[in-house]
Structures are given as C-alpha cells and as structure tokens.
Amino acid sequence: xxxxxxxxxxxVDQYADYLFNYAVTRVSDAEIAKDLVQETxxxxxxxxxxxxxxxxxxxxxxxxxxxxxxDYYRKINSKKGKAEVRITYxxxxxxAGDWLEExxxxxxxxxxxxxxxxxxxxxxxxxxISKLPKKQSAVFVMKTIRGLSTxxxxxxxxxxxxxxxxxxxxxxxxxxxxxxxxxxxx
Amino acid sequence: xxxxxxxxxxCNKKQYQEASIPExxxxxxxxxxxxxxxxxxxxxxxxxxxxxxxxxxxxxxQEKIKMKETIERSS
Numbered sequence: 001x002x003x004x005x006x007x008x009x010x011x012v013d014q015y016a017d018y019l020f021n022y023a024v025t026r027v028s029d030a031e032i033a034k035d036l037v038q039e040t041x042x043x044x045x046x047x048x049x050x051x052x053x054x055x056x057x058x059x060x061x062x063x064x065x066x067x068x069x070x071d072y073y074r075k076i077n078s079k080k081g082k083a084e085v086r087i088t089y090x091x092x093x094x095x096a097g098d099w100l101e102e103x104x105x106x107x108x109x110x111x112x113x114x115x116x117x118x119x120x121x122x123x124x125x126x127x128x129i130s131k132l133p134k135k136q137s138a139v140f141v142m143k144t145i146r147g148l149s150t151x152x153x154x155x156x157x158x159x160x161x162x163x164x165x166x167x168x169x170x171x172x173x174x175x176x177x178x179x180x181x182x183x184x185x186x
Numbered sequence: 187x188x189x190x191x192x193x194x195x196x197c198n199k200k201q202y203q204e205a206s207i208p209e210x211x212x213x214x215x216x217x218x219x220x221x222x223x224x225x226x227x228x229x230x231x232x233x234x235x236x237x238x239x240x241x242x243x244x245x246x247x248q249e250k251i252k253m254k255e256t257i258e259r260s261s
Contacts, residue, residue: 008257011257012250012253012254012257013250016245016250016253017242017243017244017245020243020244020245021242021243024243030243034245034249037245037253038253038256041253041256041257042256042257042260045257045260046260118239118240118241121236121239121240122240122241122242125236125237125240125242126242141244143202144202144237145237145242145244146244150202150204165195165198165199168198169194169195169198172198172201172230172233175233176229176230176232176233179233179236183236
C-alpha cells in the first residue's frame, strides 16, 4: 500500500469545493460553511505532523471538518435559549387542539430522504469531477455549475467553441462512467 | 444527414439549451435509427438531471485565493 502524504499547497484546489459542499449541507449558510472550510485547512496544517498516512488526505480533512461542524453547533446552542424547540401555536380557535396532529411527521413523505440523497449525490458528483483531468473539469464546472455562456468560457480559457464542446463531451462521458460506478451501483 | 459525432455534439449542446431548432430536428432524426446515440442521449439527459438535483455549490476564485493566502501565512 502506498503511503498517503499531505500536500497543503494543493488542498484548496483539490478539496475546497468538496469540503464546502459537505459543510453547506450541514450548516445551510454559505458564509459559515466557508469559514468552517478555512478553519479545517488551518487545523489540518497545525496537526499535519500527527498525520500518519493511514487515511487518504481527503478523508482526513473531512474528519476534521466534521469536528468543526459539531463545534459550531455546540457554540450556537450554548447561547441561552437557542437550544429550545419552539412550536408556534395557532391562535384560531377552530383549529385549537389540532397543532399536535399538524406537527406529526408524514409517514408517506419522502422529502427527508430526498434531501439526504441529494446531499450524497452532490458529494459523489463533486468527487467524480475532482477525478477529471484539469482542463475538462474546469470547462465542465464553468458550464454546468457556474452556468457561464459558451462565449465567456471561450474568452476566459482562450479556446474556440468546437474545442469547448469536445472538452464538455469528454468530461460528460467520464462523469457518466464515474457516476455509474460510484452512484448507481451503491 | 449527420454522423454520430455531430449528433453527440448537438446532444451536449441540448443539455445547456444551446442547440438550435434545425439541429434538434437533425438530432431527432438521427436518434430514430441510431441505437448507440439513443443510449448516449438518455444517459446524457440523466447526467443533467442529476447535476440539477444535486444543486452543487462552489467557492468563488477570489475566496479560494484568500484561503490559499491564509494557509500560506500560517505555514
């Protein structure tokens, strides 16, 4: 087995988006998620000497980020009153006594599962994107996630449209293969 | 008539709503008799749906540069 090593220089390029997606689904606030990712990198740097190479770099960083997310919730919950669960009662007398029923989980709802599934899907796609060759992933991300126009991308990367579509095509076929392995087979 | 390579390009363009109407008609005709392209097209559509569903978020370039600087300063 090959020893895993840390390369802090490439952390941001390789893992920032992945970690950010992970964080944003957990704290549902982009600013806070960004701070958590930043803190994760700094904490990783600080304890880099304790890294034994047993896990892959990304797994290790995710483990740190998990702690950061937990710390974040501890901190906001330690402020008085925040940890309470509040239920808003309806003032209308005709629906009095119904509030409990309204608050019961709907056994037929699949929304909660959808959310968990979408979050995992996001990470799976992010992982597959990170495996693409650099140029392909750059084009794919600009086009699909940032939603830039073909013209803008061509100007920014200095390529012509037919180059771009070739790149998009390769990226998409690679992603289909990767997701087939990592997502549909699970 | 278009060949499979052209068909796949149109199919990719279609995922980003950039295929023109004549292109879409050509693609439709091609898909009627080309099995390989039909399968590619349906997979391609699936990929688009998955990407939309996942609602991926990104950090902007400036934010990444800022992060890099912070990391460098503390290392």
